[in-house]
Amino acid sequence: MYCNWLHQAHIGSPEWWSRLEQHGSPWITPAEDGGYWASFFWQDPQGSEQLSKIQRVWLNITGVTDHHQGKDPISLQRILQTDVWVAEIKLTPQWRGSYMFIPSMLDDDFQGNAEDMYTLRRWWQNTFVNGTEPAADKLNPARHWFGGRGHCVSPLSMPDAPPQTAWQSVDQGQESLSHSRLQTYQWHSQILGNSRDIWTLGLGQPTHTRPLAIILDGKFWTQQMPLPVALESLTQQHRLPPAVYLFIDSLDNQQRAHELPCNMQFWDAVENELLPQLSQWEACSCAAETTIIAGQSFGGLSAAFAILNKPHLATSAICQSSSFWWPNRHHDASDSFMINALQQQQFSHVPRKFFIEAGIREKLIYRANEQVVSLLKQANHQVIYRDVDGGHDALCWRGGLTDGLQAIWSGHHFLESGALSYEQI
Template structure:
């Protein structure tokens, strides 16, 4: 498909041109001879001083270096071009800046400036024809799925939340309240497996997973299960509770699980799953509380913690495994990380090696993707099916 030719038209920026852009959908694209795809991202406006774009795992982190669209002459067209592999899948957003909203000079203040603007002004691409989604906190995102991008069959239907119920969990241990979503799949007379999904607000609201889980259960890909989606509450609380926080997991095991799972827990059929900080938390929980969680699914786990500058070698959790953490029981774990997460692959490999050396059943894989919910949604479904159906995990 070649829609990039629209940029060659003499009426670029006219109402008719924008109508054709909307019909074609953005980003505009054209296959290149090297197998990649040339892309053109667009924004329409005359009252903005600048327009930034953040393509996850492709553009530099905006705190370090912003990526700007360029205005085409005196038209209302803003344009940024790049090339990506034909199997690219990921997310992006656009952020128009008003006059006077330039970045502060002090580097320490740039992060706060960017987050504030992102929360207030970030926009999904209005000309992208795929349904938008959002971050775990609702910042709008547009999906970018090129022609050869893998998409799990269960996500091809419109996501829905049918069957998902919500309740408030008031934790005495944590002195806080949060939403908890619960989904029961399969026949009522079957004893269900138990799956705990961290960052539950995303899987309940931004990318509703209930429909995909129901369909895969009906097809026999997943066994009957109770899925418990745990709200992370806020970025600050998430950053406090998910990185190897004993108090959080004591509250989950002692307070939450008895409320949502009225059966005896079988660790062999209990999975805890998470992404980024949640991937770190999932492994920590399974290592510390093997009587509750016998299986862990970690996607893009933040195993650099607590040192954000670590990109290779063993972080704190891997060191704890080497020192004997989790030796009381053999867990089953699946770790995956995106090949474009260049600062994450090293610490994830080290974590997988530490687990394998300690005798745990672990699988490690690097997938075509980045640090992105669009990638994680496919791996989450595949990983749950593998952990819930296999009694062992083979390296590979």
């Protein structure tokens, strides 16, 4: 049941594309079961099938058509004798996520067992390489960004998805608000034997009572998904306290995979090298009871590992889509380092606070997170756990990240009444 755009006269004409561009895409229409149909369009730059070598336009939607779902990959379909490619996907009312198009001159449909997540994952990885450059949706007026694989993606949220009001200015392209306050420094680590950029953001009056939040994958959160804009907006609304934010770059994927998963040396370096330098740059409190460490994927695992092993450094963590399956994604989640350590009660009994989110569409991570949450509660840690109708996706993480900061810090009475609290989430 394609939308009315496909029934208009002169489909594929310059006037038709101009009207679609003015309206914006994807086109969202209600479904009878309470969900929504999303219609995606892509314009073939080579023209119709008589002129174009494009055989497929793969639609990669995080947590919907990617390797997590155990289903054959989906390609848009060409409307014959036009340059129009189209696909229609039904999505649940609260779903949110990113997507991209991957045009290909090959008709190399997936031939394996789609229920084998690892085979399907390899097929997608090869498609990213063998297809033409993966692309964001030019018809989507919302702000695009480069995701973890280095490809440009577009955002999409269903009408009933949780609100992300703090990000409205970012989505509208007004993202330079905080950059005058964002400072860049070089951290030369003798312990780690490398150097990297780090960023600091100080909001509010520079006092030594401002709490500290350490944000992993700092380059992404300052450049691709500009968290400082949302933080400043929430601070001005008194929904976040005046605070200092320390953003730590991950260098590259290889170094990230080495330093973040349960690596004590990394956190020794942060504690003994980086934080003493921070005191020279920003006035803040580094008191463990008000310091938050936040991360996603390997970063979420690292944040949990840090506060469990170093409660004198920080006692609160925001862990999103955390890779609690580590070190081997091919094994059952119960074989994970973190799950085994919690089961064996390897950590001290100092109470910690956790804000944990996992996407219901990232199956391996979701299962591992549920196990970790149960074990943390059994150890009498304070845990907020939310499952999210989405996948392994920064578009979901960004809202949870600001919610987590509000929830944890509101418990320390920094905020005025009405701010988000542990009990309200």
